[in-house]
Amino acid sequence: MVAQIDLQNCLEWAQNNGAFIDPKISFKITQEAGVSAFVNENFSPRPDQALVRVPEVLLITSQQALSEFPQAVSEKNLLSSVTQLYLSKLKFGPDAVHLKSFYKPYLDVLPLNLPQPYFWCTDEVVNLHGTDVYLTMRDTLNKLAEEWRQLFQALSIEHAAQDKQFLSLFQGSGKSAVVPLEQFCAHINLHKPEASEWNSFAAYLWSHCIFNSRAFPRIILNRADTDSTNLNEGFLYPIVDFLNHKNDVPVKWVMNEDNELCFMSQSATFSAQEELFNNYGNISNEKCLLNYGFWDSSNKYDFSRLTLKLPSALPKSIPVDFNKSGNSVNDDGNTTILQFNLKPSEPIPSTLLALFTYLSKLKCEEAPTVRSALQGVDQLSSVVSQRQLFYKNFKLKTSSNQNLRPHIIKLIKLYYQDNKKILNSTIEKLSVLQKRIFNANKEFSLSFKTIFKNEKTFANSLLLIFGAIKYEDLITKDCVNDALLLWIVKSVNDKTSKQDSFIKQTFKEVSDSIVIEKEDVTQFLSFYKKYFPNLSEKYQRSTTSAIGG
Numbered sequence: 001m002v003a004q005i006d007l008q009n010c011l012e013w014a015q016n017n018g019a020f021i022d023p024k025i026s027f028k029i030t031q032e033a034g035v036s037a038f039v040n041e042n043f044s045p046r047p048d049q050a051l052v053r054v055p056e057v058l059l060i061t062s063q064q065a066l067s068e069f070p071q072a073v074s075e076k077n078l079l080s081s082v083t084q085l086y087l088s089k090l091k092f093g094p095d096a097v098h099l100k101s102f103y104k105p106y107l108d109v110l111p112l113n114l115p116q117p118y119f120w121c122t123d124e125v126v127n128l129h130g131t132d133v134y135l136t137m138r139d140t141l142n143k144l145a146e147e148w149r150q151l152f153q154a155l156s157i158e159h160a161a162q163d164k165q166f167l168s169l170f171q172g173s174g175k176s177a178v179v180p181l182e183q184f185c186a187h188i189n190l191h192k193p194e195a196s197e198w199n200s201f202a203a204y205l206w207s208h209c210i211f212n213s214r215a216f217p218r219i220i221l222n223r224a225d226t227d228s229t230n231l232n233e234g235f236l237y238p239i240v241d242f243l244n245h246k247n248d249v250p251v252k253w254v255m256n257e258d259n260e261l262c263f264m265s266q267s268a269t270f271s272a273q274e275e276l277f278n279n280y281g282n283i284s285n286e287k288c289l290l291n292y293g294f295w296d297s298s299n300k301y302d303f304s305r306l307t308l309k310l311p312s313a314l315p316k317s318i319p320v321d322f323n324k325s326g327n328s329v330n331d332d333g334n335t336t337i338l339q340f341n342l343k344p345s346e347p348i349p350s351t352l353l354a355l356f357t358y359l360s361k362l363k364c365e366e367a368p369t370v371r372s373a374l375q376g377v378d379q380l381s382s383v384v385s386q387r388q389l390f391y392k393n394f395k396l397k398t399s400s401n402q403n404l405r406p407h408i409i410k411l412i413k414l415y416y417q418d419n420k421k422i423l424n425s426t427i428e429k430l431s432v433l434q435k436r437i438f439n440a441n442k443e444f445s446l447s448f449k450t451i452f453k454n455e456k457t458f459a460n461s462l463l464l465i466f467g468a469i470k471y472e473d474l475i476t477k478d479c480v481n482d483a484l485l486l487w488i489v490k491s492v493n494d495k496t497s498k499q500d501s502f503i504k505q506t507f508k509e510v511s512d513s514i515v516i517e518k519e520d521v522t523q524f525l526s527f528y529k530k531y532f533p534n535l536s537e538k539y540q541r542s543t544t545s546a547i548g549g
């Protein structure tokens, strides 16, 4: 935790160098969020009233970084990484750099122990195994290590001695190999940034996370040389970066004619002791956790990610443009990976539903039908339920030799709980949708429950096979689909019945339009072995006893 005295020194340093902080604002250190800003008294700021003004000289930008690393001047694409490296050098460089730095009072307030999961201990990270956060962390660290390696090569800087073995993980394994997250954790656990040299990976990761959690985009500096290649390049904005985040809070950052970067709140009023927030962008909890190390269960921008891996390229005929509709698509020609964000406000994305309806279409169906829509909803519900089960069955893994920190346990539990909640609401909405489609097409539908009620002989046979006395028993015993398949087989083979002509007709249409592959046989072999031929004997017996009875 940052010391109060360091915070005070930093505020004085900023003010002594021309910064303005409205006297109605105080900065305090809180247990939950570190340095935070509060409004001292009831207050209604004007929308154009700058509550904080910071002269350009206090900002840490790529311009300062280039004066330290002039060899990077021609490497425009490296400027973000060079600025991060510059911060590592300011914070962890030899005393000659750190103590003499103009920015020292500010650097002393930048927290050393960061809450982002990149700095969790291995036993804590293990609890994220199988989640999207785990994969994102692994990919981010692999990318970052590669960026760090290339940057040092381009600037002809030597890596810290502590990273010798760590570097061999990348150099030996070839470019495409992915280094597992556990290897990164082991390295970062062993080499904490505060005990590392400025040119170490740990120091670079710390700097990267500082930029990720508190940098502002260059575009707000209004510089003439900002173009599409550097408009998102980050810079540090002391004092205003002490403000914590809240979604939907209206704020403005404006460069004035005196080259002061101004922070303006657009909120109409504040009560005494109310926290003064910044808005880092309306962000999901996944981003809050990865970039900032906190979680907000009331976050209305939260979502749970559903990742689907399709074993082939998407058919051209699919009526949804996934690229256009904002779902990320990764297509290597053989498999397609699609990601959908399930939000509390939109638990069933329309593109996801369209995909499942399309994929449930039979070859004999030219366009999606009520049947394919119902099957799509059913399949989607089972995919989401599987994922929901993953979150629901989560049990905290602890190891005897390392204590998990209580605030990290809290974050991990919230992650699982809130993902489970969102998926629950998707499953509930799918069930409502299924009923709605069914009810809208009632006159064309035949419910299996009705069949069960009307066909006594068939129902009796289900008692023998599954021990199901009533229809609901089929649901609790999870054998509705098997029972339905058996009824279709029975109906198609029943020479006496004329009633089921629709089933027979559809069966013929489907069987005429498909080629049965080896995989289809394998898929149903266990079903067949389980119920045939002794089933026909049971059915015969139950028919006889039904007649006899």
Ligand SMILES: C[S@@+](CC[C@H](N)C(=O)[O-])C[C@H]1O[C@@H](n2cnc3c(N)ncnc32)[C@H](O)[C@@H]1O
Pocket: 032, 033, 034, 035, 036, 109, 110, 111, 115, 213, 214, 241, 242, 243, 244, 245, 246, 291, 292, 293, 294
């Ligand atoms: C830009 S800094 C804000 C100043 C920070 N509190 C400090 O101590 O320097 C961003 C960091 O503040 C904390 N933070 C910001 N908003 C938060 C919130 N709503 N709840 C909890 N922590 C928050 C997180 O640690 C985050 O990484």
